Amino acid sequence: MSSAVANPHSEYIDKRIEKLQMSDRLRTKITDTTHDIIIKDFSCHLFTDLIQTTFTPAYLRKHACSDCGGKSEHRCHGAGEERGELLKRALERVFPDTTKIISLKEIAVAFLEEHKTTRFTFKCTACQDKEPRPKKNKKSNVKSSLSKRKSIRLVPPGESESRQRTFSLRLKWIAIFIRKE
Numbered sequence: 361m362s363s364a365v366a367n368p369h370s371e372y373i374d375k376r377i378e379k380l381q382m383s384d385r386l387r388t389k390i391t392d393t394t395h396d397i398i399i400k401d402f403s404c405h406l407f408t409d410l411i412q413t414t415f416t417p418a419y420l421r422k423h424a425c426s427d428c429g430g431k432s433e434h435r436c437h438g439a440g441e442e443r444g445e446l447l448k449r450a451l452e453r454v455f456p457d458t459t460k461i462i463s464l465k466e467i468a469v470a471f472l473e474e475h476k477t478t479r480f481t482f483k484c485t486a487c488q489d490k491e492p493r494p495k496k497n498k499k500s501n502v503k504s505s506l507s508k509r510k511s512i513r514l515v516p517p518g519e520s521e522s523r524q525r526t527f528s529l530r531l532k533w534i535a536i537f538i539r540k541e
């Protein structure tokens with residue numbers, strides 16, 4: 361679990377939220393729709409677009425890549441704080457009862473608010489490419505030590521003979537079976 365952080369762009373996010381509140385965008389209303397469906401339908405389209413239009417190219421130009429100080433080109437959600445995850449948190453907060461009615465605008469505002477407690481940042485292409493893919497990295501580290509252990513797993517004598525064939529120590533156990541008979 362990542363602990364809450366104060367995002368350096370929070371003040372700007374608040375300003376953009378204010379602007380969104382006053383605009384005539386996103387007035388569509390939603391009801392009787394699960395969070396999963398909303399995320400599936402909107403996460404990759406509407407909310408990607410919202411990130412692009414909220415953190416404008418002009419704003420990006422004012423903020424260097426947070427890793428190397430180079431030119432910012434990408435809006436980066438960190439691991440565990442991906443767009444879909446933030447949308448999920450927003451929905452849990454403002455739309456817990458899906459039988460009620462909510463506007464897309466209310467969801468969008470909550471979604472933007474969620475960014476204020478994340479490590480959302482801007483990066484250049486090279487640094488974005490270098491970003492660790494945490495799930496894969498962690499898994500491969502664990503895997504290498506686990507697979508070594510798996511290869512020397514023993515089969516207790518009570519197991520059937522066919523199952524034992526699949527293990528490297530089968531000859532030893534067959535010898536025990538023969539001796540038993």
Ligand SMILES: [Zn+2]
Nearest residue numbers: 425428484487
């Ligand atoms: Zn960079």
